[in-house]
Structure formats: structure tokens, C-alpha cells
Amino acid sequence: MESVSSEDITALRRFNRYFTRRIGALDDHYLGQDRPLGQARLLYEIGDGVSLRELRGRLGLDAGYLSRMARTLQAQGLVRTSVHPDDSRLRLAELTPAGHVEVKEQNRRANALAESLLGGLSEAQRGELSAALGTARRLLRLAAITIERVDGGSRDALACLDAYAADIDARFPEGFDPAALVRPEEVSGTAGAFLVAYEEGRPVGCGALRTLEPAVGEIRHVWVHPDARRLGLARRLLDGLEQQAVERGLGVVRLDTHAVLTEAQAMYRACGYAEIPRYDENVYAAHWFEKRLPEPGPH
Known part of the structure; x- marks a missing residue:
């Protein structure tokens, strides 16, 4: 990591301080309602109903803190909790009619606040701000995603491969046979590596590295969930796989791609991969690439 x-x-912290003060996040009566921002956000996230487990992951809250907030809202008649009908280990939270009324009013006030903030800008300036906020959200999402090396036979690795296979089966005119996926033993231990990208605990991308021959590796199955695309995550996965190759003493990595995956071809070229003649018998491949990697640095 750089x-x-x-x-x-300093720039990020300065913006955080300004924005939290400007929207009233520090006020115990957020948006003029009789509750702090944390409780107001919890009401919003509960929406039409959700498990407390999912809320913990979505909001990054301690289980005890979340339970205390939920009990407070329940005592105020805004939320009710119940046991999930199919899993007794899960507790569900849903809004009561009074809760729905409060969230509706919360949304009205939040929209009014946003309108008042934007009202002092011209149409061109509002467009500039909206674009900047979109960029900020994209980059902060990317920054929050973690990439971990997992066993190629782990549940998350197999789930990602299943999603990858379904995705390209729908995109390839000839379909895709999952039998062409890498085997767990090819991308585990000393033979290779399997990377999974996690956003808020949920797998949203993957990539695999296997050894083709001495000093030569192959990158396979770089995939990003549709919800996490256009963030720059595929490049982060590719960088991570290249680093795994360097750590294993592989001086060259190769990969192939299908003719319809034009965005993947563009990314590989932009990342320093040069097109080479066919090196494998992959029936789905139409383009083959290679990149020479730097020597591993001193430890």
C-alpha cells in the first residue's frame, strides 16, 4: 500500500468536520426531530424490514450498540422486532405505522435541507457538485473494499466462481461450461492464489493466479459483481494478483480473454499487458496477453 x-x-478530515456540522450531524435533534442522527439513520435503514444481522454489517455497528438503539426505538413505538420465520437465530426489525410516518417526515426534512444547501448555487455549479460527490462516493467505496487471499476451495471462493460462471455464460454467445473453471488446488498454497474482494463483509469480486510453468504464472477469472463495477476494483484485483505472482518469484504473467469482453481487453492493455500469440487451448479465448513483472523488492 502506498x-x-x-x-x-488533512483535506478529508477538514471536509468531514465541515459537512457533519453543516447537516447537523452533531445535534441531538437531527433535522429538528426528537432523536440523534444514529437513531434517525437506523429508522431509515430498517425501511420495509431487515434482520439485525444485516443492519450490523450494513452500518458497521457493534451488536450491543445496535440492540440498545433498536430497543429504544421499540419502546417509542416506532419499531417492532420478531424472530425470522425460517431461522430462529435471526431477529427481524420492521417499522410500525408510526415509524413509517416518522421516516416520511425525515425524508421530507432531509430533502428540504439538501435543497436549501443547493439553492445558493447555479445550475452549472450544482452539476459540478453532483459530479464531484459521485466521484467522492465511488472512490470512498473503492477505498473501503478489502481484498483478501483465501483458499481456492473456500465457500467465498466457490461462490464467486459460481457467480463469475453465470455472468459470462449469459454474455458469451456460445455459453460457458463451469468445468473450465480453475480447480481449487491450482490456486491455493504454493501453486497459486485466490483473491476475494469484500465490501461490508460481502464478496463483490475475485481473481485467481496459478503457475503455468517455472517463473510463469497465469491470471484467471478476474470478476466484479455488477453492483461494484465502475469503481476501479478490477484493477485493484489485477494489481493484487500481480503482487502475488511477484512474491512467488514469477517474472511473467499471462492471461486470455473472450472476444466479447472488450472492456477487459482495454483494461489489460492499459495496465501494461501486450498481446501475444495463443499459448493455451482455452476454447473461449480470442486474445492472449503477457506482462513482465518487476523483481521482488528487499524485505
Whole structure:
């Protein structure tokens, strides 16, 4: 990971302080209602009903803190909890009619606040701000995603491969046979590596590295969930796989791709991959690429 400059850290913290003050996040009566931001956000997230487990993952809250907030809202008649009908280990939270009324009013006030903030800008300036906010959200989402090396036979690895196979089966004119996927033993231990990207605990991408021959590796199955695309995650996965190759003493990595995956071809070229003649018998491949990697640095 590259070091982060003090200027970048200061800029982000300065924006956080300004924005939280400007929207009233520090007020115990957020949006003029009789509750702090945390409780107001919890009401919003509960919506039409959700498990407390999912809320913990979505909001990154401690289980005890979440339970206390839920009990407070329940005592106020805004939320009711129940046991999931198919899993007694799960507790469900849903809004009561009074809760729905409060969330509707919360949304009205939040929209009014946003309108008042934007009202002082011209149409062009509002467009500029909206674009900047979209960029900020994309980059902050990407920054929050973690990439972990897992066993190629793990549940998350297999789930990602299943999703990858279904995705390209729908895109390839000839379909895709899952038998062409890498085997767990090819991408585990000393033979290779399997990376999974996680967003808020949920797998949203993967990529595999296997050894083709001495000093030569192959990158396979770089995939990103549709909900996490256009963030730059595929490049992060590719970078991670290249680093895994360097750590294993592989000086060259190769990969292939289907003719319809034009966005993948563009990414590989932009990342320094050069097109080469066919090196395998993959029936789905139409383009083959290679990249020479740097020598591993000193430890």
C-alpha cells in the first residue's frame, strides 16, 4: 500500500468536520426531530424490514450498540422486532405505522435541507457538485473494499466462481461450461492464489493466479459483481494478483480473454499487458496477453 500524504489526510478530515456540522450531524435533534442522527439513520435503514444481522454489517455497528438503539426505538413505538420465520437465530426489525410516518417526515426534512444547501448555487455549479460527490462516493467505496487471499476451495471462493460462471455464460454467445473453471488446488498454497474482494463483509469480486510453468504464472477469472463495477476494483484485483505472482518469484504473467469482453481487453492493455500469440487451448479465448513483472523488492 502506498503511503498517504498528510495533505490528503488533512483535506478529508477538514471536509468531514465541515459537512457533519453543516447537516447537523452533531445535534441531538437531527433535522429538528426528537432523536440523534444514529437513531434517525437506523429508522431509515430498517425501511420495509431487515434482520439485525444485516443492519450490523450494513452500518458497521457493534451488536450491543445496535440492540440498545433498536430497543429504544421499540419502546417509542416506532419499531417492532420478531424472530425470522425460517431461522430462529435471526431477529427481524420492521417499522410500525408510526415509524413509517416518522421516516416520511425525515425524508421530507432531509430533502428540504439538501435543497436549501443547493439553492445558493447555479445550475452549472450544482452539476459540478453532483459530479464531484459521485466521484467522492465511488472512490470512498473503492477505498473501503478489502481484498483478501483465501483458499481456492473456500465457500467465498466457490461462490464467486459460481457467480463469475453465470455472468459470462449469459454474455458469451456460445455459453460457458463451469468445468473450465480453475480447480481449487491450482490456486491455493504454493501453486497459486485466490483473491476475494469484500465490501461490508460481502464478496463483490475475485481473481485467481496459478503457475503455468517455472517463473510463469497465469491470471484467471478476474470478476466484479455488477453492483461494484465502475469503481476501479478490477484493477485493484489485477494489481493484487500481480503482487502475488511477484512474491512467488514469477517474472511473467499471462492471461486470455473472450472476444466479447472488450472492456477487459482495454483494461489489460492499459495496465501494461501486450498481446501475444495463443499459448493455451482455452476454447473461449480470442486474445492472449503477457506482462513482465518487476523483481521482488528487499524485505
